[in-house]
Each structure stands twice: as structure tokens, then as C-alpha cells.
Amino acid sequence: MRVLDTRGRALRDVRISVTDRCNFRCVYCMPKEVFGRDYRFLPRRELLTFEEIERVARVLVGLGARKLRITGGEPLLRRDLEVLVGRLAALGDLDLTLTTNGALLARKARLLADAGLSRVTVSLDSLDDAVFRAMNDVDFPVALVLEGIDAAAAAGLPVKVNAVVKRGVNEDSVLELARHFRGTGHVLRFIEFMDVGATNGWRMDDVVPAAEIVQTIAAEFPLEPIEAAYRGEVASRYRYLDGQGEIGVIASVTQPFCGDCTRIRLSADGKLYTCLFAVRGHDLRALLRSGASDTELDEAVRAIWERRSDRYSELRTAETARLRKVEMSYIGG
Numbered sequence: 001m002r003v004l005d006t007r008g009r010a011l012r013d014v015r016i017s018v019t020d021r022c023n024f025r026c027v028y029c030m031p032k033e034v035f036g037r038d039y040r041f042l043p044r045r046e047l048l049t050f051e052e053i054e055r056v057a058r059v060l061v062g063l064g065a066r067k068l069r070i071t072g073g074e075p076l077l078r079r080d081l082e083v084l085v086g087r088l089a090a091l092g093d094l095d096l097t098l099t100t101n102g103a104l105l106a107r108k109a110r111l112l113a114d115a116g117l118s119r120v121t122v123s124l125d126s127l128d129d130a131v132f133r134a135m136n137d138v139d140f141p142v143a144l145v146l147e148g149i150d151a152a153a154a155a156g157l158p159v160k161v162n163a164v165v166k167r168g169v170n171e172d173s174v175l176e177l178a179r180h181f182r183g184t185g186h187v188l189r190f191i192e193f194m195d196v197g198a199t200n201g202w203r204m205d206d207v208v209p210a211a212e213i214v215q216t217i218a219a220e221f222p223l224e225p226i227e228a229a230y231r232g233e234v235a236s237r238y239r240y241l242d243g244q245g246e247i248g249v250i251a252s253v254t255q256p257f258c259g260d261c262t263r264i265r266l267s268a269d270g271k272l273y274t275c276l277f278a279v280r281g282h283d284l285r286a287l288l289r290s291g292a293s294d295t296e297l298d299e300a301v302r303a304i305w306e307r308r309s310d311r312y313s314e315l316r317t318a319e320t321a322r323l324r325k326v327e328m329s330y331i332g333g
């Protein structure tokens with residue numbers, strides 16, 4: 001049965017992190033200086049098993065969730081991920097998707113599609129190889145990510161491409177990305193640089209506002225806004241007037257959308273977070289591993305959501321930006 005939080009928002013969209021590890025070190029998410037050789041990632045025994053993830057997902061679906069997004073870190077680093085996809089796909093008529101940096105996608109796309117994945121989102125911040133290699137900070141080439149996108153499309157998976165835009169780093173890549181993905185059927189979305197976590201050195205000056213991104217593209221390819229497909233859709237969408245598809249912008253900084261936020265996040269070690277910018281989470285793993293019944297789990301999750309009042313982006317200040325917020329690489333975007 002649907003559950004509402006203190007602002008009347010229904011629980012609809014679940015982000016499931018299956019690992020806190022990644023094979024990239026994107027400067028806006030997992031800076032190498034922090035996530036270096038000595039960084040203590042979660043040991044395997046602390047990760048939720050696929051059975052445990054499936055149990056939590058079943059409870060969340062029972063409370064109204066209709067969209068499950070598998071994230072990380074980099075989710076394709078988790079072995080046999082297609083097994084989890086199969087388990088989640090069996091939970092019902094859901095929008096089951098995955099966000100990946102694309103590095104391993106060419107190898108995994110067919111397996112994921114066959115297991116029941118609905119679609120995939122690939123992060124690609126630039127087509128300029130030097131810029132991209134600098135942003136992922138592990139010298140990984142654009143070409144291999146594009147190969148992953150092609151493999152996903154060949155496997156029949158609808159593809160969205162996400163690009164985080166940071167001033168002074170890749171704003172010159174915006175138009176190049178739009179030119180490349182127009183008419184391909186892949187939906188390109190631009191994300192404002194956000195003050196996620198406490199390690200990416202976020203400053204407002206480094207944010208390229210969504211309005212500026214849209215203007216840059218519209219100057220060459222006229223656009224018109226599209227209605228949101230459902231309450232809580234994250235991206236503001238625009239279609240090309242010449243029919244060559246659409247783009248989206250995710251403007252958490254300059255156009256906050258907390259009022260319609262229907263998202264909850266499950267970390268790889270079993271904590272529930274009710275906001276991307278939360279400081280603390282709610283431990284479900286202890287419940288799961290202490291023999292709690294599904295009813296007890298349901299009651300615990302329901303109580304967490306019913307007490308929810310998050311609206312971080314509406315309240316963002318220079319001070320809040322410095323809070324020790326949970327790392328995005330730990331709970332997924």
C-alpha cells in the first residue's frame with residue numbers, strides 16, 4: 001500500500017547501490033586524493049547479498065516503488081550482477097534500470113538485457129578524449145564507453161547518457177555531445193555539478209546552470225520544453241524542434257525539485273537514505289541479519305518514509321555544502 005512522507009510525497013523510485021567501489025575516479029564524485037590505495041572500501045561480508053537486496057526491494061515495491069535503479073560505485077564491478085537483475089525483474093512490472101560508467105558494458109549488455117533489465121543510463125561527461133580521461137582520472141578512453149553504448153543498443157536496451165557539467169572543465173563539451181547524440185534515439189541529459197558528499201571541493205562558481213546549458217544548445221538546435229512524464233521525474237526535458245529527439249537537464253542546484261522527490265536510496269551495506277545529501281542513514285542490515293520478518297521490515301521502512309521531510313536542495317547554503325554528507329559513490333546518484 002502506498003506510503004506518504006511528511007510532505008505528501010509517495011515512495012516511488014529506489015536507488016540500489018550494490019558496491020561502493022569504482023574503476024573510475026571522477027573528480028566530481030570520487031577524487032583520487034581521498035579514494036586512493038589506502039581507502040577502506042566495504043569488505044564483501046558487509047555487503048548485502050542478492051537475497052537480502054531482493055527482500056528489501058520486495059518490501060519497497062509493496063510500499064509503492066515502481067522504479068528500481070541499480071547503482072554503485074560502479075555496479076558492473078559486482079560479480080554476476082545479472083543474477084540480481086533477474087531476481088528484481090521477477091518482482092513485477094517495474095521500471096528496472098542501471099546507471100554505469102560504461103567501462104564494462106560492452107561485455108555485460110546482452111546478459112543484463114536477457115535477465116530483464118528495462119534500460120540503461122551511461123555516464124559520459126565529454127567526447128573529447130583528453131577531457132574525458134582527465135575527468136575520470138584513470139585515463140579511460142571515450143571509445144570504449146561508446147562501444148558499451150552501442151552494445152546496449154544492440155541488446156535492445158534503451159539508452160540514456162548522463163553528463164555532469166563543471167565550469168572550467170567540460171562546458172565546451174555540451175554542444176559536441178548534443179551534436180553526437182541527436183537523432184540516435186539515445187536521450188542525453190546534463191547534470192549540474194552538485195555538492196554531494198564532502199570530498200569533491202564543490203563551489204557555486206563551478207556550477208554551469210541548466211538554463212545556460214539549454215541556451216547553448218538551443219542557439220544551434222531550437223528546443224521546446226516537454227511536460228514531465230510523471231510527478232517526481234528528475235530531468236526537465238526539451239525536444240528538438242526538428243524532431244531529432246530530446247535532451248534533459250537535472251538542475252538540483254539552480255532549480256531544486258525536492259517538492260516532488262519520490263526517491264529513497266539503499267547503500268551496498270544495507271542503510272536506507274531518504275536524500276542524496278543526507279548526513280546519516282537507517283540500518284536495515286541488522287534487521288535482515290537478526291531474523292526479522294517481512295512484516296517487521298515493512299514496518300521499519302514505512303516508519304522511515306513516513307517521518308521523511310528532506311528538502312536539502314531547497315535549503316542549500318554555503319554552510320550546508322560543507323556538511324559531512326554521505327558520499328555519492330557510496331549510495332549512488
Ligand code: SF4
Nearest residue numbers: 258261275276312313
Ligand atoms: S535534495 Fe534530497 S529531497 Fe531534494 S530532490 Fe534531491 S534527494 Fe530529493
